Amino acid sequence: MTSNPRQSENPSDDLLAVEDLTKHFPLKTGGVIHAVNGVSLRQRRGETIGIVGESGCGKSTFARLCLRLIEPTSGAIRFDGGDLRSLPARALRAKRRDMQIIFQDPYASLDPRMSVGDIIREPLDIHAIGNRAERRAQVVELLEKVGLPPDAARRYPHEFSGGQRQRIGIARAIALRPKLVVADEPVSALDLSIQSQVLNLLVTLRAEMNLSYLFISHDLAVIRHISDRVAVMYLGRIVELAEVDALYANPAHPYTRALLSAIPQPDPTRRRPRTILAGDLPNPETPPSGCPFHPRCPSALEQCATVYPASRNIGPPDKPHLVDCHLYD
Amino acid sequence: MEDLTVSFAGRDEPGRRTGQRANVLEGVGFTLAIGAIVGLVGESGCGKSVTAMSILRLLPSPPSRVERGRVLFEGVDLLTLDEGAMRDMRGNRVGMIFQEPMTSLNPTFTVGWQIDEALRLHTPLGRKERHQRCLELLRLVGIGAPERRLAQYPHELSGGLRQRIMIAMALACEPRLLVADEPTTALDVTIQAQILDLLAGIRERLGMAILLITHDLGVVAEYCDEVVVMYAGRVIETAPVRPLFANPRHPYTAGLLASMPKLDGGRGMLPTIPGMVPSPGSRPVGCPFTDRCPNALPRCRTEMPPLEIGPDRHAFACWNPVR
Numbered sequence: 024m025t026s027n028p029r030q031s032e033n034p035s036d037d038l039l040a041v042e043d044l045t046k047h048f049p050l051k052t053g054g055v056i057h058a059v060n061g062v063s064l065r066q067r068r069g070e071t072i073g074i075v076g077e078s079g080c081g082k083s084t085f086a087r088l089c090l091r092l093i094e095p096t097s098g099a100i101r102f103d104g105g106d107l108r109s110l111p112a113r114a115l116r117a118k119r120r121d122m123q124i125i126f127q128d129p130y131a132s133l134d135p136r137m138s139v140g141d142i143i144r145e146p147l148d149i150h151a152i153g154n155r156a157e158r159r160a161q162v163v164e165l166l167e168k169v170g171l172p173p174d175a176a177r178r179y180p181h182e183f184s185g186g187q188r189q190r191i192g193i194a195r196a197i198a199l200r201p202k203l204v205v206a207d208e209p210v211s212a213l214d215l216s217i218q219s220q221v222l223n224l225l226v227t228l229r230a231e232m233n234l235s236y237l238f239i240s241h242d243l244a245v246i247r248h249i250s251d252r253v254a255v256m257y258l259g260r261i262v263e264l265a266e267v268d269a270l271y272a273n274p275a276h277p278y279t280r281a282l283l284s285a286i287p288q289p290d291p292t293r294r295r296p297r298t299i300l301a302g303d304l305p306n307p308e309t310p311p312s313g314c315p316f317h318p319r320c321p322s323a324l325e326q327c328a329t330v331y332p333a334s335r336n337i338g339p340p341d342k343p344h345l346v347d348c349h350l351y352d
Numbered sequence: 353m354e355d356l357t358v359s360f361a362g363r364d365e366p367g368r369r370t371g372q373r374a375n376v377l378e379g380v381g382f383t384l385a386i387g388a389i390v391g392l393v394g395e396s397g398c399g400k401s402v403t404a405m406s407i408l409r410l411l412p413s414p415p416s417r418v419e420r421g422r423v424l425f426e427g428v429d430l431l432t433l434d435e436g437a438m439r440d441m442r443g444n445r446v447g448m449i450f451q452e453p454m455t456s457l458n459p460t461f462t463v464g465w466q467i468d469e470a471l472r473l474h475t476p477l478g479r480k481e482r483h484q485r486c487l488e489l490l491r492l493v494g495i496g497a498p499e500r501r502l503a504q505y506p507h508e509l510s511g512g513l514r515q516r517i518m519i520a521m522a523l524a525c526e527p528r529l530l531v532a533d534e535p536t537t538a539l540d541v542t543i544q545a546q547i548l549d550l551l552a553g554i555r556e557r558l559g560m561a562i563l564l565i566t567h568d569l570g571v572v573a574e575y576c577d578e579v580v581v582m583y584a585g586r587v588i589e590t591a592p593v594r595p596l597f598a599n600p601r602h603p604y605t606a607g608l609l610a611s612m613p614k615l616d617g618g619r620g621m622l623p624t625i626p627g628m629v630p631s632p633g634s635r636p637v638g639c640p641f642t643d644r645c646p647n648a649l650p651r652c653r654t655e656m657p658p659l660e661i662g663p664d665r666h667a668f669a670c671w672n673p674v675r
């Protein structure tokens with residue numbers, strides 16, 4: 024990997040750059056889960072990268088590795104110009120100001136014994152931002168930003184609906200004006216009419232605060248709506264990475280094609296014959312040899328069973344469309 | 353199903369009965385033709401699962417109570433059957449599958465034992481014949497190596513396989529009606545496609561009707577013949593699938609369709625439905641959607657519009673429908 028095609032022209036444009044990131048979870052049985060396998064990715068400032076894949080593909084683990092919420096087994100992470108992996112605990116904690124996370128389950132991720140005001144103010148307290156009065160004023164401002172009434176500060180999480188709780192989680196995540204926000208399935212638990220409200224809020228905040236999102240979802244329509252570039256993960260690897268329009272107009276990896284074809288479309292006049300993948304997702308403890316997708320792949324070649332394919336750029340040099348597949352050798 | 357109204361005893365915050373009852377379903381009615389797939393859609397709390405449970409009479413009573421209405425299945429009102437007759441119906445003439453196959457399967461028995469149970473209860477078949485039938489059923493739902501699978505326990509199987517086992521159990525006695533409550537919500541999209549194609553194929557072969565309960569409008573568009581849209585315990589629109597998606601008349605249905613991010617859609621702001629669904633205890637006198645509705649008229653606050661059937665068998669309950 025001497026000429027890494029994931030390298031962008033000017034490294035200082037990068038907010039986040041991870042290189043060959045790997046995480047193996049050892050099991051009590053002596054086995055190893057290969058959760059993330061040599062993933063490299065660069066995210067520009069202000070860019071939203073969507074990470075899509077099915078359960079167990081490693082997308083949540085990958086995002087947590089990027090923030091060092093989980094320690095990687097190997098690989099490099101550069102964030103905002105500095106090496107994140109070599110930071111000692113205290114410096115890492117200070118750096119966390121700039122990187123926040125929004126979780127999927129708004130019911131489980133808020134402390135039920137804290138008032139909403141305390142929940143949102145906590146990051147400001149921890150990082151000692153302003154004095155007490157200033158912090159209280161900021162909480163009110165944040166509530167307004169995410170579309171909640173000021174009196175919400177005195178109430179408790181259980182008094183709010185799922186969509187409102189997700190707004191509370193978002194207010195807390197943006198309290199420190201971070202540069203990077205990892206959004207881990209932030210709308211998956213919400214009803215359709217609430218999902219669009221929260222997606223719009225995330226889009227508005229991104230523009231107002233120049234946020235970069237690492238946006239994780241299994242929903243390809245949501246990913247398309249919010250992302251600038253999209254990474255498709257399968258069993259611990261990014262198998263395809265491209266600008267959003269290129270990926271949806273011209274999906275290259277057989278897995279991406281199958282994933283797109285499997286999504287039911289809300290248009291009964293266009294019932295299509297679909298590519299139905301046979302079989303289940305493989306066990307990440309014993310991933311298939313070669314390309315891990317080969318046992319389910321409709322176009323598998325002989326070498327797919329033995330050699331993992333190198334990343335190829337099938338797009339123009341200035342807008343790389345990277346795919347890990349022997350079909351493009 | 354006609355005019356089904358089901359209430360639940362109200363509870364205050366610490367969980368004490370308050371003595372007040374709230375209607376969770378309000379005059380719900382629709383029909384399912386032989387061999388049709390009908391999608392029942394709506395957001396959480398709209399009463400779609402309560403509707404399914406009422407058909408099967410699986411709601412615990414108390415706290416629930418059927419206030420009025422009928423559930424006619426092949427001419428018989430299921431709500432008037434005694435418990436024994438209803439048990440003969442469930443798992444025999446009417447099959448059911450639920451969202452979470454892990455909680456619906458018994459972890460202490462093998463898969464084979466659980467599929468066999470329905471056959472033991474509802475058929476005169478002997479042990480050998482039942483074993484053959486179990487193998488047949490697993491093949492029908494696309495499970496390879498059925499002999500080996502029968503001897504396994506639910507925890508040894510993946511989510512997709514468990515849902516196939518649930519379907520095999522539901523199909524054991526070749527039911528005329530299958531009630532499927534969010535059968536693929538817990539599954540990944542590639543597995544969801546396998547399961548839904550399987551259900552559609554079995555419907556063709558066995559000619560059973562399917563009531564498919566889902567919150568996913570894409571699933572409805574691709575697999576259903578007819579759609580019933582529920583909001584706050586009422587049916588607010590019902591139609592064959594094409595006119596419903598081409599020309600939704602109720603502002604709620606139109607709003608839901610518009611608010612979905614689409615694979616081929618634009619990337620700006622999504623249209624939204626403001627506000628939230630009212631809870632059963634605090635539903636207004638008139639149309640429950642009034643406060644969120646862009647088309648609301650003064651009349652909507654005081655009077656619930658009836659569900660009127662127009663051309664195309666397209667029915668909607670709205671005083672000021674979308675044109």
